[in-house]
Amino acid sequence: MMEKKALDKPKIEILSQKDRVIFKPYGLWVARTIRDVEQTCDEILEKTYPKFLIFDLSKLEGFDTAGIWLLQRTIKKFEDMNYKVELLNASDSFLNLSAQLNLYKPSFEKVPVQRSFFEDRLVNIGIATKNLFDLTVNLIVFLGEIAVGSFDVLKNPRRLRMISIFFHLEKFGLNAVMIISVIAGALGLVLAFQGEEQLRRFGAEIYTINLVSISVVREVGILITGILVAGRTGSAITAEIGLMKINQEVDALNTFGLNPMEILIVPRILALIFIMPILAFISDIMGLLGGGIMVLISLDVSPKLYIYRIGEAITMGSFWVGIIKAPFFGAIIGIVSCFEGMQVQGKAESMRTCTTRSVVESIFLVTLADALLSVFFTKIGI
C-alpha cells in the first residue's frame, strides 16, 4: 500500500542530454494530488536549462483536467521564457483533452471586477433606500387589497371561508395555548419574586399582589402573548405564504379568477383577530397563577386572601384595557406576516429576508402599539 502511494505521487524526473533536457512526469496528475503537482512544476520552473526542452509523458500514470492544465501552464511559462518545448509520447486522450482545454482557456480580464468594500456599502445603502420606498408602496397597495377583499367578503358573507378560519383558529390558537401558558406563568412567578424582594424593604410586601396583578393584567399578559404569537405564528404564516408564492400556488389562484386575498389572507387575519383575546385571557390567568404560587410560598397568605386582594387591586377597566389590545395586536401580526409572505419572490433567499422582517416588524409594531395604547388609556383615566 505504501509503495503504491509513493508511485502515485506526482514528480518529474529530469534527464540532461548535451543540448537538451528531458522532463519525465511520473505518477498521478489529478485533482487529488494537485498540491504536489503544483509544487513540482514550480520547482522545475526555478532552474535554467539549455534551449531545448522535451516533456516525455510515457511514464505518466493518470491525469485529469486539473493535471493537464498545470502541465500546460508550465509549458506555456517555459515558452514565454524563450525555451523550445516539445511533447513526446503523449497519448491520444491526453492530446484530445488538452485540445479541449485549449478551447476553454480562461481569460481573467473578462471576469467582471467585484466592487470594492466602500462601493459595496454605498450600493447597499442605495438598495436599502429603494427597498424601503418599494416596501412602503407595496404595503399601501396590500392594505388596499385587504380592504377590497374584506369588503367583498362582507358584501357576500357566504364567501367567507369558515373552514379555513376554523382550521387556523386551531393552528394559531389551540396549539399555542401550552407555550403561552408556560411562559406567562413563569413571568408571573418572576415578577412576584422580584417585586416582593424590593417591597419588603418598605414593609409593603403585601402590595406584591397589587404589583403582580396589575402589571400582568394590564401589560405583561397581553404583551407576551403578542410577542409569542408574532414569533410563533407570524413566522409560520410568512413561511407558508412565501412557499405558496415560490410554488406558484398564488399565481394558480389568480388564473382561476380567485382572489388570494380572500382565500389566503383574510381568513388568517380574521383567525388571529378572533384568537388573540382568548390567548391574552389565558395568558392573564396563567400569569396570576404563577404570581400566586410565589406569593403563597413567600408571603404566607391563603389562596382565598390572594384572590380577594386581586379583586381589590384590579378593576374591570384594567382587565379590559389588557384584553382590548389583543385584537389590534392580532391584526398587526396578521397583516405584517401576510404582507411579508406575499413579498417573497422566486427564490429561497427572499424567504429568509421576508421571514426575518416579518417577525422583527410584528414584534416592533406590537410593542409600539402597546406603548401608544397604554398612554392613551392612562390619559383617558382607565
Add this chain to the structure above:
Amino acid sequence: MSNNTPVISIRGLSTHFGDHIIHNRLDLDIFKGEIFGIVGGSGAGKSVLLRAILGLTTIKHGTITILGKDAGSLQKIMKNQLQKHWGVLFQGGALFSSLTVGENIQVPMRDMENMPKDVAREMSLIKLKMVGLNEEDFHKYPSELSGGMVKRVALARALAVDPEILFLDEPTAGLDPISAAAFDELILTLRANLNLTVVMVTHDLDSIKRLCDRLAVLVDKQAVVGTLKELIQDDHPWLHEYFHGPRGLVALSELKE
C-alpha cells in the same frame, strides 16, 4: 466499450416508502465507460434508485457495490471515500444559493480536494467554459441565472474534480431542444475525453437515443436491462407502449426498421 468489472453493481435491492414497495430484489450492473440510462414511468422509482446508489435513501435489503467497495449508506460511502469518485447533477441543480457560481464550482475543489486557491480559480473558470458559460457569469448568484444556466453550472460543479462516475438526474428536463442537444453533445465529449461512466435518469427519448449505450427500464419493481435496440423488441406491455407510443415512434423512427 464495457469490460467485465462493473463500476456499480446492485444485488437484490429492495426499497420501500412506508408500506409502498418501490424496488423488489432488483439487480443491476453498470460497466466502466458506458452511458447508462434509467427510465421508467412516473413513480417507478428512478430517482429513488439514484438516491439509493448515492446513499441518500435507506435501503431495506440488498447490497450496492461501487468501484468494488461497499456502498448503500452514507456512512459506508464516507468510510470508503466514494464521494470523491463521483459527481452528481441534481434535478433542480441544487446550487448553494448563498455562494456565487464560481464559489459553487470551487466547493468540491477546495473543500474535498484541498486544491490551492489560484488553481481552483483557474479550474473553475475552465469548467465553467467547458459547460458553455463564460467569464461574465463567474460572480453571479444562482438566483440571477436561468434554468438552463443553473443546470450547466450544476454540471460544472459535478465535473469539478473530474469524477469517474457522473450521475445525472433528468439533465435535459426543462431545457429547450437546442440546449438539450448541446447538453447531449457535451456529455459525449466529456465521456470520450475524461473516461467517464455516466448514469442518467431521463425521460427524454432523443437523449436516450443519442447517448445511452445501455438502458434499465424500471417496471414491476424490477429492472429490465438491455441496449435500446433490444428493449424496442421487448414485448412487455409498458415497454411496448413506451417505445412504440406516438412520442417513441417519432424519436426512434430510424432505429425500428
